[in-house]
Amino acid sequence: MSGRSSALDVFAHILQLLEPANAKELFTSCPDDVPLLHFLAKNGLLEWCRLVLERIRGIGEEFNITTVILSADSLKLTPLHYALIYHHSRVVEFFSETLVKTRGDYATSDCQALLGSYLSLAVKFGKSDVVARISHITNPDVKSIYGITALHPGRGVDVAEHPRGWTPLFEAAVNGWAGAVQYLIKHGANTAVTDYGGWTAEELATYRGHLAIAELVKGAGSIEHTQSIADTSRPAKKAMIYRAGAEPGDTIVNLNLGPMQIERNSPPVQLKHFSQDHIGAKESLFNLNISAAGQTHRVRLPILDDRTNVPLIFVFPQGADLQVSFKIFRDDPEQGLTFSKSFIAAADAGASFVEFDVQVTRDLTPVIYHDFSLSESGTDIPIHDLTVDQYKYASSVQTSHRIPDTDKKEDSCVPLFAKARPRSLSQSCGVDPGVSQIRDRLKHTVDFREKGMKSNIRGDVIQQPLATLKDLFDEVPKTVGFNIEIKYPRFHETVGAGVAPVALELNLCVDTILEQVHLYGGDRPIVFSSFTPEVCILLSLKQRAYPVMFITNAGKLPMIDVEKRAANMHVAVKFAKLWNLAGIVFASEPLLLCPRLINYVKSFGLVCASYGPRNSLPDDVVVQALAGLDVLILDRVGLVAKTLKKLT
Template sequence: MKFGRNLPRNQVPEWASAYINYKALKKLIKAAAESEKQDGALDLAGFFYTLDRNLEDVDHFYNKKFQDFSRRLKLLEDRYGSSSHSVHLLDPDEREDLMAALLELRGQLRKLQWYGEVNRRGFIKITKKLDKRIPAAKAQKRYLELKVDPSAFATNAQLFASLNKINESIALMSEVPTATEHDDVASVSSLSIKRTTSRPTLDISSEQLAKVEAIIRQDDAKGIEEWVNETSTSATESSEPARQQLLKTLLQRAITSRSKECTAYLLREIVFLDDHDDINQRNCIHRLIISIGRKQANRDHDPTIAQVPGVDNEPYNFITPAAEPATQFKRPVVQDDQRSRILTRDDASVAFLEFLLDNLQPVQRPGLLARDSAGRTPLHFAAEYGIRVMCEIIIEHLKAWKLFNVSNGIDGPQWQDNEGWAPLHLSVMGGHPLTTKALLDAEESVALDIPRTSIRQSSLKSSVALALATKANFVEIVRLLINAGVDINYQDDQGDTALHVAARFGHSECARLLLEGSDIQKANTELCENTYSWTPLFIACVDGHLPVVDLLIEHGADLERVDSSGWNAKEHAALRGHVNIAQRLDSIMSGAEVDPDSSLGASPPKVSPSLNERTSNGLGSQAPTIKISEPIKTFGHRYLTDTSMILVSLGTMDTRKSIRAVNLDRIPITNAHNTQLDTALSLVVSAKGAEGEAEVIDLPVQDNIATEPIVFHAKDISTVKLLFDLVPTYAGSRERVVGRGVALLSSIKPNIGTKRMPLQGDVTVPIVAANDLEVIGSVTFNFLVITPFKHPNMVVTENQTYWKSMASTMVIGHRGLGKNLAAGRRSLQLGENTIQSFIAAANLGASYVEFDVQLTKDHVPVIYHDFLVSETGIDAPVHTLTLEQFLHVNDMRTPRHSRPASPVPVENPKISSLKNSDPRLPRMRSMSVGGSDRDDTVDMAERMKHTRDFKKKGFKGNSRGNHIQAPFATLEEMFIKLPTNVGFNIEMKYPMLSESEEEEMDTYAVELNSFVDTVLSKVYEMGKGRNIIFSSFNPDICLLLSFKQPSIPVLFLTDAGTSPVGDIRATSLQEAIRFASRWNLLGVVSAAEPLVAAPRLVRVVKESGLVCVSYGVLNNDAAKVKLQVKQGIDAVIVDNVLAIRRGLTGEDGKRDSQSNGSGGNSNGNRKSITGSLGKSLMGSTESLEIPVPVSVEKTTESEEIRIQVKKEERDEGKVNGGK
């Protein structure tokens, strides 16, 4: 790996400017080398001068940071000591604060350690590069020994000593049992009084300490007064500061013990409440409120959190992995509606707070507004914990003491902490409507000179809080803030308003409140964010929130507005698979539709940036964009020849699952001294036994990682091991492994038999810690193995190439002459996916015929659409039936013999024998003809009535009585019986997991490589000279087809959001474009719905370098097909070939007009296939006979057969009419 390329990744972000300037030094080496080459003189003075300055800067920065961290560590030692005895003296709140400080300091020292190591490696690399480019320099060894190695950052010796000291302190603290709310007093020794300050203190004996502890517990005010006087008089080094500190410590003990009389006495003796020795600069009021809030939060903490056996499962007893330690733990906060009970003034803890404030001396009262190290007052903590009664008590006392200044609002600058948050904001973000209302009411009670709404409008942080409340869907709080006059239309740095946020997360009730607003303001629906000029309507469409879209429509949002790239909201919705939203908008806009070309101008952008984002959350991010491919290749694509490909994707492809790619367990505080997980981490994915560069992914893993696989190649898959290494992000070395997960490809998935595989693709392996081999988490991934395919007929020549362009839109017959529909049509249909149907479609001008190929149990490719063969009477998947069984199902539906048959054509002996095609046997009559055959029809319907398909649709395609039933076909028959000028669009029918579960099939199928290899073998064996396209709804099948052969184009089929699917790659047209572009497929075959709702999306597909094809019921409407044709669609797959061809060529339904039969096929004008194809099928030279009541008209100019199947009246089961 290149050091320079990885340096930005390995830099601590906030220190990035202090690292070695590797790029500049490389340029100097390059310049010196070129100068030596030209002039013959070696001048390295400039390089070494810059190198020395870099070394000085790095060393200075390292030393300065280390001194700062060492000083902080010494302060902690002086304040709290470093022995186990001193640690046991701490009360629970102090212990928590100290633990947080130690962890944060350890995190900073770790980052400094990595800073030194990365820079040392940088100096090694740059001097090595110098010696390599200019051998005469010979500088590396000398420079490292004399200048780099003596520097502190190169060894980290002192830093390691500090880290060890911190880990020892953390280990000591981990041994202290956690105190509960019932033993706060008993668990803390009286010796805590002695640990009062880092400054010189009073010399107090153990007997005296025990005595005062007992006095405080008994709440003996007179006794504490006598003890204080006695101690102060007898102390040899008595001083007023030491006495005051002792009194403050005694006061804290009295407050903890809830000793009112002692507290009142001590308050009279203490001058100021400020406690500068407290680690967070908090006074006794801060600590009391935090203690009350903590107990309330513990009582109400979330019961859904997984419990760790043997560990107190309170949130602050755990460290968050893969994140840098914060200065303070995030204290647990419980929302109002999750509380088991609400504190009142009758509670003892609240009554004690009121007593404490009532007894404050006038000089101590400003302590109620005192700020800690984070700039927070006691009111901040009361509001953050959402304890309304404490907020009310604090505000009452502030008002009584004339300290409640709300002239700039309760959220004004004078109430804000160091980060700009006021108590009101903390209450809002914590989800506390009662507390929020109390704070707003308190402000209302004070008369102001200017309107409150004007004050609120100027408070930017309140508007930010409104957006946060909207994001969290705190409906009642949003209502309170709107009524309080918070600026609804405030835009943050990205241009987002609260309405944008509601639209993004689909919070329709919050959106309704914002849109209705108040008497003085309402949400503006037309404000745009800064990245793509998206209004809230765009956001709701992009993220698929129909209820919010309806609200915006109701409140007059501009539906025809375009973003900065020229696309409207409807097009964004259609592209991302939100077809219901696109159709909703289309139904409203249809009366005043924008001209498709008007908003783009003459030359629209090829792929607009706004179309790249999966969701609105990715605004401005470095998310992968839709790849703009090169023009469709002339001589095929790259394919595997002798090695297998392994595609490894982190996370799950299944959108129905909520599984994180990397899941790390919470780290108990008891293990804090022994972990390196509390820092920024990265996952390194590599493979042993395979070729391919390791991939480094920073945690947390991004949502779109599953569609960005890591590629490896191997000759022997059975020896490959996938390694998932956790390493510190800023360490700059993959060798510093914190934990590892391993997967053996040969055994990671269960073996379910020869040439079978499970459809469940997700695999989860544990991650084991490097230091103690404990399981610390897991990684979830899926992988695909593509083996090479070989066939003697597989070559790349100029005659076997992809299409480069289409002269006109091609018409492709769907399942032959069309998908079979329910009975009740005006005419009977030929059975779908049958030879007769394909012949008819080709005669009616279809450029290609589309059919579905599946494999039987004995691996014979057959033509069948549904996954389940209902004709068996049970839901039997195709791959569970042998060819003999599959064709026998068809034989059971075959009618009686009628008249002598014509000779049969030559075909595969196996198939011939299975079909019982003996020329001596009488020829079968169609199942659509005859009288007594009604009983057979009833029998078949009775047989299928309990199957899934029959229950769902009430019929089965290619079934007698509903359609013109014909025999099942194999792929081999297709090649034999259709002439080579008929193109094949072979849809590879392979179930995805969601489809298998929907059909209630077993979640296994034919092994992917076997499936594809079997079909490819047949195609290359028999497909010479024929135009062939592969297509599939299964993305993995498309990948295999693409990488196994170089000459046959592959199209990716997608529902584009019209039906729910599990695989993220199949969820929308956008994902289909990403997938097809990334893997260089020929194009996309999309459901017609998004393209009809937003025809310009055809351009998005084509301008991404892909062929665009559509399919679906909407393509049976010539007007909707014309919409797509106008935008340049390459092909349409239709059921009614004749009607669509007439519509596209302007025939307008006239039966006798001319037809050229070309359909855009590259073979030129289509010849009649009446003779040759009829002969091939029927074994005679007579015209093609459709054995049902039909009228056949022959047009001599084009020799094209037109077929109209008339539905005759039925009488008592007999079909009347002639041939």
């Protein structure tokens, strides 16, 4: 007899020894508010559930099966609910068939309300077989304990469910169901209605990264807002800072389960070689243990919830071996671009900060460069494969240049309602005769093939001699703030840039930049930012002197960024709060689509900034400014500064 069979036999024997009164107490209540059958159903232990119901049949009529299966715990959930929520299909089928066969008394309002909520849940999960069975013993029109019915969508396109006040249009918009949204709008769904929190379907779709759906809803009718969505009632919570408990010299390992890039899924681990026995459904009996540094995290398999912002954190003492072990096991039921002069010009035009991209060369020198490859030589060479001398030589082989008007300066940060300064620098010269030669040299590079241009060629766009980070600290006045965007190639970016998916070790890259900032930063206002989540995490952990901003496309179309933590505003806000970041820099499109989201983001204590070409359009700047945006990152500093001055 196997160990598992023995455990099941012992459990059956204990059940038979129980007196009826003790059995009733065990099956319907527990000091921890987790009755026995609820626990078994939640864990998918089918045969154990069978034994419990067999024992109930032997107790007598005063204690029937219906009473136990429909008994609710402190969360108003029955064993039926738990089996369905945790996807234990065999247990769901067993309970459903048992209820139908027993033909018990389901007429009481409490039983009908519980069955109503269960039926609604089955409809939401698309369990048509469960719906077919349960419909025989309850009326689909009966309201559940949450005030909704299983036929919620069919009783009118604008019927709101109780907990959040969402109509079917909200549900479809939040989940990105374009077809359902179009169908509901076609059949008269009210696009102007708000939920109990003051949100519209358009705003929720934008916040969850479904901008195309938000445009559908927006085009169906105008909305007059009467309620703020900023959650001012939320109690202030102390931010979770993962540096707590770590000493200088310790190593912090941040481990994410699953890929953090959208549509980059690895093949699932096959567990078919584990035999299935009669204890329960095999998918309910596996666990994953991740152990390191004397800590162990247990994760139930399969992983059904969103773990995008649920990393596992391990702190290794200095000198310890960095080893992380993974163990999958069966769970026994008995177990528990622009440089110094243009920066000065941008500051003179009204910018408080200038934004630039920093990468690290092979010989560990931080340099100022936007693209991942320095292709002026005619090949796609990553910055991290060059020495600083090679990097500067690429600049020296270019010929004379021109610097356009300061209204066209790139990547400057303008605090809203700041006073504009008079423009002090504007230079120009004739067309560069060497540009055609450079174009010919670049015609086989990735940038030139895809765009027909290279953004670092002089004569086409703003460009001065290639510079290092130290050059900027030396040449730009200390009154000009720096927004240092750290560029670190992610997998999908290396593919797009045509370079190999390798780079300098991430800690080395960040430490090299931080060392120069600490050496030369002085009293200069400095902000760090990055599109790469891991860079933001390290910046937050390794220093406290300068704020860190997470940059995200937030669902902007087309979706070229496949990073899950940048997929929409919802996950970006969670990520920023999880790692104690100062704020988020969004693409301006979502904020212009739903301006009220600006104050909602700020209600979390985050700075809200935006970037993108629309930030150089005065009308779009005004919309964001009036909505409360903190920072604009833009090109045309002079024009925007004049626009903002008119608002003050």
